Amino acid sequence: MNYKDITIGIVTYKSEKVLFKCLKSIKKINKIIIYDNSNDIIVKNKVKSKYPKIKYILSKKNLGYGNANNEIIKKCKTKYLLILNPDTVLNKGCESELLKSINKKNLDFSIIAPISQDKNFGFIIKDPELTKKGIFETNYVKGFALLIDVKIIKKIGMFDKNIFLYFEEIDLCKRLSENNYKIYVNSKAKIFHKAAKSSNIGFEFEKCRHWHWMWSSVYYKKKNSEYLEVLINFVPLVFTSVLKMIFYTLIFQKKKILINYMRFSGTLNALVGKNSWYRPN
Numbered sequence: 001m002n003y004k005d006i007t008i009g010i011v012t013y014k015s016e017k018v019l020f021k022c023l024k025s026i027k028k029i030n031k032i033i034i035y036d037n038s039n040d041i042i043v044k045n046k047v048k049s050k051y052p053k054i055k056y057i058l059s060k061k062n063l064g065y066g067n068a069n070n071e072i073i074k075k076c077k078t079k080y081l082l083i084l085n086p087d088t089v090l091n092k093g094c095e096s097e098l099l100k101s102i103n104k105k106n107l108d109f110s111i112i113a114p115i116s117q118d119k120n121f122g123f124i125i126k127d128p129e130l131t132k133k134g135i136f137e138t139n140y141v142k143g144f145a146l147l148i149d150v151k152i153i154k155k156i157g158m159f160d161k162n163i164f165l166y167f168e169e170i171d172l173c174k175r176l177s178e179n180n181y182k183i184y185v186n187s188k189a190k191i192f193h194k195a196a197k198s199s200n201i202g203f204e205f206e207k208c209r210h211w212h213w214m215w216s217s218v219y220y221k222k223k224n225s226e227y228l229e230v231l232i233n234f235v236p237l238v239f240t241s242v243l244k245m246i247f248y249t250l251i252f253q254k255k256k257i258l259i260n261y262m263r264f265s266g267t268l269n270a271l272v273g274k275n276s277w278y279r280p281n
Helices: 016-025 041-050 064-075 094-103 128-132 150-156 168-178 203-224 227-250 254-271
Strands: 006-012 031-036 055-058 080-084 088-090 111-115 135-138 145-149 183-193
Touching (some): 006 016, 006 064, 006 094, 016 041, 016 088, 031 064, 041 055, 064 080, 064 150, 064 168, 080 150, 094 111, 094 183, 128 135, 145 150, 150 168, 168 183, 168 203, 203 227, 203 254, 227 254
Parallel strands (some): 006 031, 006 080, 031 055, 111 183
Antiparallel strands (some): 080 145, 088 183, 111 145, 135 183
């Protein structure tokens, strides 16, 4: 396998501020697909003027992170796809280390992820032989940088289409693990993740983040637990959010009122079975 067997996929939403730094860090992989959830023709033209070979897709509808990546997976023509957030920067040698991972004998993987400056993986499953080579198995990796085997991910059903934002990669990794597919991290393939900088929409991002974090937390728990356990875990958070809204109303903290309202709304909507409907303005 060589770099021609890898495509890079990037989902963006008003990400111009960080996108070009991400693209500049890509040195060896030439096939790139960008899926723009904000339908921004101006950014598309800027990218195409500098990187004419990039396939840039404008979405008429904001599909969310997982669903937009599903569209990239469907359009990917190579065996492997490196999914990146636009607020990531590949360190020198990251691409070559990932390619080495692909070409290692007997390394049968569904996902292998580079390592970031922060912990981006779950429970480590130790294997002395792999560890010496800088590779370790884990039960999940974070979604900002994933090298996936496209065929396996399609077989497992790709990202859950019901999740708009958050927990989509945790859900995917859980389904992979349940079907005995391996997930690895290559500690020699390094990446910098700016975290929560992929979109430039100000306070609207905070509202969106809190709503979807709570909705997706409840939804994921409902998929994998008894409903009584879900209620025990999340009903107290509904009341906590209400109490906080009252408190911040009394001290005139408008932004904190809104944040707690979003948490309340996201939790309640998921508990009663409503779809993930909130979208950033």
